[in-house]
Amino acid sequence: MTAPVPATTTAPADFEFHRPADTAEALRLLAQRPETVPIAGGTDLMVAVNYRHTRPAAMLDLTGLAELRQWTDEGASIRIGAGVPYARIVAELATVLPSLAAASRTVGSPQIRNRGTLGGNLATASPAGDGHPPLLATGACVEIASLEGTRTVDAADFYTGPKRSVLEPGELVTAVTVPKAAGPQQFLKVGTRNAMVIAVCSLAVSLDLDRRRLGTGIGSAGPTPLRAPEAEQIDLPWAAPSRLDDALLIEFGRRVAAAARPIDDVRSTAEYRRHALAVCAARALRRVWTAAHERSA
Amino acid sequence: MRVTMRVDGADTAADIDRPGESLLATLRDRLALTGTKNACEQGECGSCTVLLDGDPVCACLVATAQCEGREVRTVVGAVPRAVRDAFLTCGAVQCGFCTPGLLVTVADLLEREADPSDLRIREALAGNLCRCTGYEKIIEAVHVAAAASVSGAEEARATDATAWPEAATTPAVDAPAPDSVAPSAAAPPATERTGDARPSAGEPQ
Numbered sequence: 349m350t351a352p353v354p355a356t357t358t359a360p361a362d363f364e365f366h367r368p369a370d371t372a373e374a375l376r377l378l379a380q381r382p383e384t385v386p387i388a389g390g391t392d393l394m395v396a397v398n399y400r401h402t403r404p405a406a407m408l409d410l411t412g413l414a415e416l417r418q419w420t421d422e423g424a425s426i427r428i429g430a431g432v433p434y435a436r437i438v439a440e441l442a443t444v445l446p447s448l449a450a451a452s453r454t455v456g457s458p459q460i461r462n463r464g465t466l467g468g469n470l471a472t473a474s475p476a477g478d479g480h481p482p483l484l485a486t487g488a489c490v491e492i493a494s495l496e497g498t499r500t501v502d503a504a505d506f507y508t509g510p511k512r513s514v515l516e517p518g519e520l521v522t523a524v525t526v527p528k529a530a531g532p533q534q535f536l537k538v539g540t541r542n543a544m545v546i547a548v549c550s551l552a553v554s555l556d557l558d559r560r561r562l563g564t565g566i567g568s569a570g571p572t573p574l575r576a577p578e579a580e581q582i583d584l585p586w587a588a589p590s591r592l593d594d595a596l597l598i599e600f601g602r603r604v605a606a607a608a609r610p611i612d613d614v615r616s617t618a619e620y621r622r623h624a625l626a627v628c629a630a631r632a633l634r635r636v637w638t639a640a641h642e643r644s645a
Numbered sequence: 646m647r648v649t650m651r652v653d654g655a656d657t658a659a660d661i662d663r664p665g666e667s668l669l670a671t672l673r674d675r676l677a678l679t680g681t682k683n684a685c686e687q688g689e690c691g692s693c694t695v696l697l698d699g700d701p702v703c704a705c706l707v708a709t710a711q712c713e714g715r716e717v718r719t720v721v722g723a724v725p726r727a728v729r730d731a732f733l734t735c736g737a738v739q740c741g742f743c744t745p746g747l748l749v750t751v752a753d754l755l756e757r758e759a760d761p762s763d764l765r766i767r768e769a770l771a772g773n774l775c776r777c778t779g780y781e782k783i784i785e786a787v788h789v790a791a792a793a794s795v796s797g798a799e800e801a802r803a804t805d806a807t808a809w810p811e812a813a814t815t816p817a818v819d820a821p822a823p824d825s826v827a828p829s830a831a832a833p834p835a836t837e838r839t840g841d842a843r844p845s846a847g848e849p850q
Binding site for chain 1: 646662663664686687688689694703706707708710711713768769771772773
């Protein structure tokens with residue numbers, strides 16, 4: 349069957365849709381017309397287009413760029429191309445990047461995870477994006493390319509405000525480099541169901557036993573995803589693991605909640621977000637500590 | 646702008662007039678393929694689920710222009726008879742609006758996993774909302790379809806085994822033994838997966 353092609357009654361509209369073959373061509377096109385809107389999985393952009401919140405005259409498809417759709421093992425870290433969909437992070441990287449894989453598994457639904465990408469999460473820079481907390485907790489770096497070259501930005505320095513980042517016109521997020529887990533990690537997300545939910549709040553915690561370091565990342569409880577530096581500095585009983593007690597867990601929760609800058613909105617109140625983060629933090633620390641202790645025993 | 650893609654096994658062209666036109670709009674409004682339903686247009690409900698190069702996606706969130714040269718399968722071309730029959734048998738359809746999306750998602754699940762647990766079914770169907778059934782009968786239908794697919798494969802295996810009646814007594818160098826036929830027989834042949842007589846499409850990429 350060849351489906352009938354409806355005759356167009358009006359002259360073809362003046363619009364551009366580019367399907368570059370490689371990143372260099374994508375960057376050239378973007379430099380020539382900076383208002384061109386890049387599209388990868390489309391899970392954020394197409395909602396805005398469907399609801400007429402935006403009507404791009406020119407779009408740039410990133411899904412054809414093979415170099416963005418692969419991840420590579422860099423030894424101490426994994427470099428994930430910006431176009432790798434969440435479904436593949438869940439299926440292929442759960443062992444080396446457990447908190448990022450756990451967070452990826454909570455993104456939308458299977459349909460969304462087949463399309464949505466970490467690069468899109470970063471470019472959109474929603475404070476509620478599920479990918480952000482694990483990137484903060486593990487000290488990941490974001491790779492940004494333009495015609496001028498490539499620059500690398502720590503995830504902690506990437507976000508500048510609600511849906512704002514250091515990304516400049518003409519720049520593309522090309523990859524994220526995430527250190528491999530050096531100990532147990534947790535990702536906890538609060539919402540009304542297990543799927544298709546924008547986080548009320550979320551928290552990633554990573555533990556590095558060798559370097560005696562704790563990493564944190566808070567989502568959906570501030571104008572940007574946030575770290576909790578004072579919580580990361582909490583004095584843990586590294587030499588005597590069994591001495592981690594409830595008081596310490598509660599103090600860690602208090603410090604995480606204090607680092608959040610939540611607001612009241614349609615999904616929750618600021619007060620509940622702080623409360624939930626404190627509970628999640630204590631739970632996450634107990635889990636990573638127990639897992640690490642069991643592992644080394 | 647003309648976009649050519651394979652839809653349910655057929656080479657198909659569509660002329661779109663804006664870069665952000667969704668695959669859902671193209672299927673329904675330009676190609677008159679209305680099996681794929683439009684409900685939320687924001688990826689929340691799964692009514693527009695289609696297989697894009699074999700993966701379930703929300704057609705409303707795919708720009709048609711991203712589909713140049715790619716393979717799209719809708720409820721018409723993606724769903725084996727066993728899945729459709731199970732939905733009818735179990736009463737997994739009430740108003741029916743979510744059904745095409747669910748059928749596509751279930752067909753994909755069963756192709757990846759022959760006998761999924763309740764938990765796996767719930768996770769796989771998390772992106773398909775149904776406001777009528779309460780999901781219980783849909784989950785039951787997945788189990789029934791899985792069982793039917795397994796017994797269908799066993800029948801196929803039995804048929805294939807009889808295709809080499811001499812194999813048991815005359816081991817031939819080139820003729821495959823019945824057991825070696827079983828793995829390929831367990832997977833439904835591609836021709837059974839299409840809803841009609843159209844040629845089945847090749848694997849993506």
